[in-house]
Amino acid sequence: xxxxxxxxxxxxxxxxxxxxxxxxxxxxxxxxxxxxxxxxxxxxxxxxxxxxxxxxxxxxxxxxxxxxxxxxxxxxxxxxxxxxxxxxxxxxxxxxxxxxxxxxxxxxxxxxxxxxxxxxxxxxxxxxxxxxxxxxxxxxxxxxxxxxxxxxxxxxxxxxxxxxxxxxxxxxxxxxxxxxxxxxxxxxxxxxxxxxxxxxxxxxxxxxxxxxxxxxxxxxxxxxxxxx
Amino acid sequence: xxxxxxxxxxxxxxxxxxxxxxxxxxxxxxxxxxxxxxxxxxxxxxxxxxxxxxxxxxxxxxxxxxxxxxxxxxxxxxxxxxxxxxxxxxxxxxxxxxxxxxxxxxxxxxxxxxxxxxxxxxxxxxxxxxxxxxxxxxxxxxxxxxxxxxxxxxxxxxxxxxxxxxxxxxxxxxxxxxxxxxxxxxxxxxxxxxxxxxxxxxxxxxxxxxxxxxxxxxxxxxxxxxxxxxxxxxxxxxxxxxxxxxxxxxxxxxxxxxxxxxxxxxxxxxxxxxxxxxxxxxxxxxxxxxxxxxxxxxxxxxxxxxxxxxxxxxxxxxxx
Amino acid sequence: xxxxxxxxxxxxxxxxxxxxxxxxxxxxxxxxxxxxxxxxxxxxxxxxxxxxxxxxxxxxxxxxxxxxxxxxxxxxxxxxxxxxxxxxxxxxxxxxxxxxxxxxxxxxxxxxxxxxxxxxxxxxxxxxxxxxxxxxxxxxxxxxxxxxxxxxxxxxxxxxxxxxxxxxxxxxxxxxxxxxxxxxxxxxxxxxxxxxxxxxxxxxxxxxxxxxxxxxxxxxxxxxxxxxxxxxxxxxxxxxxxxxx
Numbered sequence: 001x002x003x004x005x006x007x008x009x010x011x012x013x014x015x016x017x018x019x020x021x022x023x024x025x026x027x028x029x030x031x032x033x034x035x036x037x038x039x040x041x042x043x044x045x046x047x048x049x050x051x052x053x054x055x056x057x058x059x060x061x062x063x064x065x066x067x068x069x070x071x072x073x074x075x076x077x078x079x080x081x082x083x084x085x086x087x088x089x090x091x092x093x094x095x096x097x098x099x100x101x102x103x104x105x106x107x108x109x110x111x112x113x114x115x116x117x118x119x120x121x122x123x124x125x126x127x128x129x130x131x132x133x134x135x136x137x138x139x140x141x142x143x144x145x146x147x148x149x150x151x152x153x154x155x156x157x158x159x160x161x162x163x164x165x166x167x168x169x170x171x172x173x174x175x176x177x178x179x180x181x182x183x184x185x186x187x188x189x190x191x192x193x194x195x196x197x198x199x200x201x202x203x204x205x206x207x208x209x210x211x212x213x214x215x216x217x218x219x220x221x222x223x224x225x226x227x228x
Numbered sequence: 229x230x231x232x233x234x235x236x237x238x239x240x241x242x243x244x245x246x247x248x249x250x251x252x253x254x255x256x257x258x259x260x261x262x263x264x265x266x267x268x269x270x271x272x273x274x275x276x277x278x279x280x281x282x283x284x285x286x287x288x289x290x291x292x293x294x295x296x297x298x299x300x301x302x303x304x305x306x307x308x309x310x311x312x313x314x315x316x317x318x319x320x321x322x323x324x325x326x327x328x329x330x331x332x333x334x335x336x337x338x339x340x341x342x343x344x345x346x347x348x349x350x351x352x353x354x355x356x357x358x359x360x361x362x363x364x365x366x367x368x369x370x371x372x373x374x375x376x377x378x379x380x381x382x383x384x385x386x387x388x389x390x391x392x393x394x395x396x397x398x399x400x401x402x403x404x405x406x407x408x409x410x411x412x413x414x415x416x417x418x419x420x421x422x423x424x425x426x427x428x429x430x431x432x433x434x435x436x437x438x439x440x441x442x443x444x445x446x447x448x449x450x451x452x453x454x455x456x457x458x459x460x461x462x463x464x465x466x467x468x469x470x471x472x473x474x475x476x477x478x479x480x481x482x483x484x485x486x487x488x489x490x491x492x493x494x495x496x497x498x499x500x501x502x503x504x505x506x507x508x509x510x511x512x513x514x515x516x517x518x519x520x521x522x523x524x525x526x527x528x529x530x531x532x533x534x535x536x537x538x539x540x541x542x543x544x545x546x547x548x
Numbered sequence: 549x550x551x552x553x554x555x556x557x558x559x560x561x562x563x564x565x566x567x568x569x570x571x572x573x574x575x576x577x578x579x580x581x582x583x584x585x586x587x588x589x590x591x592x593x594x595x596x597x598x599x600x601x602x603x604x605x606x607x608x609x610x611x612x613x614x615x616x617x618x619x620x621x622x623x624x625x626x627x628x629x630x631x632x633x634x635x636x637x638x639x640x641x642x643x644x645x646x647x648x649x650x651x652x653x654x655x656x657x658x659x660x661x662x663x664x665x666x667x668x669x670x671x672x673x674x675x676x677x678x679x680x681x682x683x684x685x686x687x688x689x690x691x692x693x694x695x696x697x698x699x700x701x702x703x704x705x706x707x708x709x710x711x712x713x714x715x716x717x718x719x720x721x722x723x724x725x726x727x728x729x730x731x732x733x734x735x736x737x738x739x740x741x742x743x744x745x746x747x748x749x750x751x752x753x754x755x756x757x758x759x760x761x762x763x764x765x766x767x768x769x770x771x772x773x774x775x776x777x778x779x780x781x782x783x784x785x786x787x788x789x790x791x792x793x
Contacts, residue, residue, distance in 0.1 A: 064722065065769040067729030073746045074762035077580070077755040153643035157733065160750055170645050171736070182653065185646035192641050272695055298697030309692030313710045313786045322706075323696055356786040372696075382695075 006183035009176065016169070017187055024165035024191070027083060028155045031090030032148055039095040040140065043102025047109075047136070048128050056103035063096025068154045072161050086163035090155060094147040101143025105136035138207045145199040152195045156188055166191070233267070233282055240266040242436035245280075248429070250379075251410035255427030257417055259459070263436040264416045268382050271414065272301045284380065299323050302373030302381035302411070306388045308365050310357035316342070316368055317353040323376040341371035344408075346401050363394035370402065374409070383415045387422070399425055420460055424448070424467060432456055444471050449537075465537045469498035474514055477533070479526030487511040487527055493518075497533050504530050574756070581756045592745060593764060600741035600768065603731045606663055608724050611670030616716075618671075619678035620704070629679065636672035644669070644733045652737055662731070662739035669730055670723040677719025681712030714787050717780040721773060728769045742768070 010017065046052045071092060075085035109132045117131045133140075159167030169176055169184030176184070233246050241263040248254045256264040269275040271282055273294060282289045289297055310319050318325075320341055321334035329337075339349035345367040357365055366386060373381055387395045399422065406413070417423055423430050424444045431441045432452075440452040448464040448471075451457040461467060474493050490513035491500045504512055510530040516523065573581035585593075615636075622629040639647070647665045655661040685708055693703040709716075735743025742765050749757035781788060 061773070062770075065725045065766075065773050067732050067765045067769055069729070069732040069743060069746060070762040070765035070769075072762075073749070073758045074766075076749075077759035077762070081753075149641065153641070156643045156645050160746070167645060170649055178653065181649050185643075185649045188646045189642045192643055196641060274691075274695060295697040295699055298695060301695075303692070303695035305688075305691065305695075307686075307688035307691070309686075309688035309690075311689050311692070311707055311711070312686070313707075313713070313784065322698075326698065326702070356789045358786060359789050369692075 006179045006186060009179040010183040010187070013176075013180070013183075017166075017183075020164070020166045020169055020184075021187070021191065024152070024155055024158075024167075024188075027086060027158055027163060027165055028090065028148070028152045031087045031155075032094055032151055034087070035091045035094035035098060035147065035151075036144065039099035040102050040144075043099040044106050044128075044133070044136070044140070047103040047106025048124075048132060050107055053103070053107070056100055056107075060096040060100030063093065063100075066093060068093055069157055069160070072157060076161055081162035083158070083163045085161045086155070086158040089161075090151050093154060094151050097147045097150070098140075098143045101146075102136070102140045105139035105143070106132050108139075109135045138203070141199075141203045141206050145196065145203055148199055149192060149196045153188075153192050240275075240436055241270070243280075244433070244436070244438050246431060246438060246441050248412060248414060250412050252428045253406060253413040253415055253426055255415045255417060255423040255430045256433060257420065257423045257430060258433035258439075260418065261435075262433040264433050265384055266436075267433070268384055268414055268416050271380075271382055272298050272303060299326065299376060300378050300380070302378045303384075304366070304369050304373045304381065304386045305384040306386060308362070308369045308389075310365055310368060310372070312357050315354050315356060319357065319368065320372045320375050322372065327376060337375060338371070341374060342368075344374075344405060345371045347371075361394075363390050363398060366390060366398065367401075370405075374411075378411070380412045381414075383413060385417055386415075388417070388419075402426075421467075421470075424471060432459060444468075449539075466498060466501075468537045469501060469533065470496050472497050472536070474500055474528060477528060477536070479514055479528055480532075481526060482513060482524045483511065483527050486524070487513045489513070490515055490524070492516070493525070497536070500528065501530070501533050574754075577753065577755050580759050584756055585760050593742075593760070596740065596742045596744055596761075597764065597768070599739075600728070600731055600743075600765075603659070603662065603666065603734065603739060603741050604724060604727045604772075607666035607727050607731070608670055608720065610663070611667045611674055611723060612720065614667065615671050615674035616678055619675050619682065622675075622679055623682045632675060633672075636668075636675050639668035640672040644730050645736065648734065648737045657738045659739045662734035662737055666727050666730060666734065670727060673723045673726065674716075674719045677715045677722070678712065681715025681719075682708055684715065685711040713784045714780065717776065717783065721776040721780070724772050724776060725769050728765065728772060732765055 043056060046056050068089065071089040072085060075089050079085040079088065106128075113131055113135065114127060117127045122130065155163075155165050156167040156170065158165045159171050166184055166188045170181055170188065173181050233244055233248070244263070244267055256267060258264050266275055270277050271289065273289060277290075292300075311322070314322075317335060317338045320338040321329070324334050324337060335353070338353055342349045342352060347364060347367055352360075357368065360368065366389075369386070387398050390398060403426065415423075415426055417426070424447075427444060429441060430444055430447050432439045432447070434455060440447060440456050442450070445468055447456070448460055448468045451460060451464070457464070473496050474491060477497070488509045488511075489503055489507040491503055493514060493516045495503075500512055504510060512528050513524045514526045514528055516525045574584050618628070618632050622632060642650075644665070647668070648662065651661045651665050655664065689707055689711060690703070693707045698706065731739070731741050732743040732746065735741050735747055742761055745757050745761040749755075749761070
């Protein structure tokens with residue numbers, strides 16, 4: 001139905017938005033799930049061992065440099081049109097950031113606390129589980145938050161690879177009219193912000209309470225670099 | 229170049245009033261929080277004066293523009309504060325450049341100063357601060373403060389962050405430098421030994437007030453009250469011996485057969501006493517390294533030294 | 549409104565555009581037909597590449613001017629930081645296509661719209677990095693500058709900004725790479741650039757075009773990053789010198 005008014009379009013097409021949003025989130029979480037499962041353990045493990053810093057830090061430089069649509073484009077050449085392509089691309093985009101954050105988070109845990117733990121007779125795995133991870137949680141989670149918001153926003157491009165999601169509405173003016181395009185844009189924007197807000201809440205919940213008073217760092221703090 | 233110091237900044241500095249003579253090193257010392265750094269920073273108006281005034285050569289510091297005032301005063305402090313992004317030459321040349329000196333003149337001056345502070349003008353001018361040790365950085369800091377040849381220098385615990393051995397060398401080198409370039413210096417420290425070593429005059433402060441202003445020897449011989457006495461240390465008697473050398477004592481003629489132990493003319497009395505105690509003698513042969521062949525020029529008795537610090541009218545040491 | 553031509557296929561499959569002689573590779577839609585690629589470099593890829601570089605350079609340049617001024621203002625007047633940060637973060641979070649489409653309603657389908665949006669995306673990174681850089685300078689350097697009689701302006705330009713350069717350059721690096729990525733999508737609203745061949749390929753399904761364009765964009769991003777690292781090293785030699793003795 002073509003119309004110029006985004007709001008009436010939205011109201012009249014709730015089920016469309018519903019299904020597209022679900023598609024969108026499924027895509028995003030699939031990619032996030034895989035990326036999380038690979039990058040966080042890897043980053044944590046390397047940070048715990050304090051090894052591989054060159055790799056861990058530079059992989060995110062590379063990851064950040066990868067243009068999203070270009071990745072999808074390359075993906076189409078090899079994997080064809082469809083959700084698989086998009087999930088692969090999103091995973092590659094999400095992984096590096098989280099890995100680097102996880103690495104830095106565990107690597108820079110207060111060495112005195114770790115030493116005390118070892119001296120008390122904790123085994124390495126216990127040190128990791130009881131001391132390093134809780135202390136590293138805020139930064140690890142900042143990475144997850146950044147990556148998730150990025151993935152949800154970038155999943156909009158899935159439409160170009162036939163992957164579905166809310167992008168379908170935004171790029172389809174012939175079918176949905178200007179109103180639809182605007183409505184779609186507003187919805188995806190709202191979805192992105194909502195994701196960020198929800199994750200901010202989870203970040204708060206996940207931070208050990210004594211550390212909360214230090215303030216939750218906004219996820220975009222991760223964007224600041226030191227020269228290397 | 230006389231600096232007059234009537235000042236009042238409640239409550240950090242409370243009615244401080246004294247005069248610093250031109251070419252003199254005046255040390256401000258006292259326990260933490262006594263206001264010594266505050267007083268120092270009032271001179272270049274890093275901290276503002278709430279009552280009273282500071283005059284330089286009779287002119288109030290308030291009458292000068294802030295930038296003119298500061299460009300005419302060298303400032304050296306504990307954290308050094310070299311500009312990491314500038315070469316040594318550019319660091320030293322900061323104020324001259326503001327004054328419009330030509331590049332050539334700045335380079336020449338920087339080289340001159342580096343040599344004066346004991347570094348290598350050839351190699352070091354183009355390097356960056358990060359490439360130097362703490363002690364070296366502070367030497368550069370001193371050179372930078374002297375670049376535009378200001379008549380007055382303020383030094384706030386300048387050697388405080390430097391390891392003791394390097395600090396000792398820095399102090400000696402700085403004193404040597406001061407003999408050449410007679411600037412008026414106000415020097416803040418919390419180390420009484422440094423104060424005694426460096427200061428022509430020492431001003432002891434407490435809770436913002438001036439407690440005693442005297443030469444090192446006077447201070448040690450006649451502390452104004454119990455606070456000063458305990459601040460300078462119970463071994464003040466012995467400390468007085470550090471301030472003088474064998475040159476400051478009338479020597480006895482050399483004894484036949486030698487005294488068994490010896491010392492050079494420029495040895496401090498403190499060291500001379502220490503040597504006699506260690507060797508178990510009461511007499512030292514005194515040698516002068518400036519004459520040929522370490523000739524023995526005289527001898528000194530142990531009690532000649534101890535008499536010097538017995539309670540009497542204080543005598544001022546001759547030139548150290 | 550997409551200005552891209554629609555090419556309908558008779559049999560329902562992708563149509564292979566016939567750029568002159570259709571080689572075997574092209575007809576079978578292999579992954580990468582080098583012949584076709586090299587034949588079309590000058591006509592298709594080179595101009596788009598140049599457009600893309602222009603798009604990026606303008607966006608980062610303008611963004612730098614705005615963000616830098618804002619950061620200096622925030623550095624001197626603390627209250628300014630929060631409102632500007634919020635605005636910049638807001639712009640940064642909006643997904644690119646969405647922002648493009650919303651802006652199109654106001655300023656039309658053209659390059660200007662794209663540049664406005666792209667500039668918006670640079671602001672957060674450039675602002676944060678510049679401000680963090682300024683706040684990270686060693687207080688001892690500031691104290692020395694003040695005591696030596698530098699005026700506030702002299703101190704700002706001769707000491708504070710130079711010392712913030714490493715962080716500023718890091719921000720420029722991140723912003724540039726981010727914009728290279730986003731500028732790809734900008735082709736959708738008529739901005740030109742390397743996104744265009746991709747959108748063309750979406751219509752035709754021509755794999756070589758997908759692969760070639762994708763690789764060029766990735767290469768561009770990496771080259772830009774490396775060049776900026778070199779520039780950073782050039783501008784701040786002091787940050788890389790260590791004690792020799």
